[in-house]
Amino acid sequence: MKTWLDAWPVFRQLTGPDPLGRGKAARSKATEEVVSRTATADKVVQTVCPFCAVGCGQRVFVKDEQIVQIEGDPDSPISRGRLCPKGSATKQLVTSPSRVTTVKYRRPHGTEWEDLDLDTAMEMIADRVLDARRKGWQDEVDGHKVNRTLGIASLGGATLDNEENYLMKKLYSAMGAVQIENQARI
Incomplete structure (x- = not known):
């Protein structure tokens, strides 16, 4: 007994x-x-850590469309399953209750910041990009056809991976921009 x-x-x-x-x-x-969070996941998504240009592989474990765990990807030839402290804390970046979900905006000549929802901010950015493109558009320079705008430029950051830089180059080139650079090359 x-x-x-x-x-x-x-x-x-x-x-x-x-x-x-x-x-x-x-x-x-x-x-x-006790059962591990990874064992209860519905799916595992392979991705790249967003913090720096190293490009460490991550596995994101998802249950009911919510992230339950993020770990290093052992199949990644770059990090072989290891993550630095920042990469290990990626789950907090996404799921923290203190995560900022609005955009801070200060109107021209304003003195106070206001919160805007992301959709409103994206619409404002799109309108300004199109306006800058239109105002800075050049069909010809010295009799040579150029079809470009000098009203838009892009400077990519070191946290962007090759694929993101490729897509940014394609996007800005399609808009007619010629001033496209990446911080990693400077």
């Missing part, structure tokens, strides 16, 4: 076959019921 002492790990360690407490003696009922 089991007593209350049998449920106490120290008693099991002292009286049982596991005196060092590295096996069954150290395990409680709660420990036996």
Whole structure:
């Protein structure tokens, strides 16, 4: 017959076959019921860490369309499953309750910042890009057809990976911009 002492790990360690407490003696009922977050995930998405230009591979574990865990991708030839402290904290970047979800905007000649929702801010940016493109458009220069705008330029950051830089180059070139550079090349 089991007593209350049998449920106490120290008693099991002292009286049982596991005196060092590295096996069954150290395990409680709660420990036996623990399941890792990765085991309960519906799907695993492979991605790249967003923090720097190294491009460490990550596995994002998703359950019910919510991120439950982010870990290093052992299949990544760059990081081989390892992440730096920033990469290890990526889940907090996405799921933190203190994450900023609005855009701060200060109107021209304004003195106060106001919060805008992302859709409104994106519409404002799109309108300004199109206006700058239209105002800076050149069909010809010195009799040579150029079809370009000098009203838009792009300077990519070091956190962008090759694919993102490729897409930015294609986007800005399609808009007629010629001043396209990446910080990694400067």
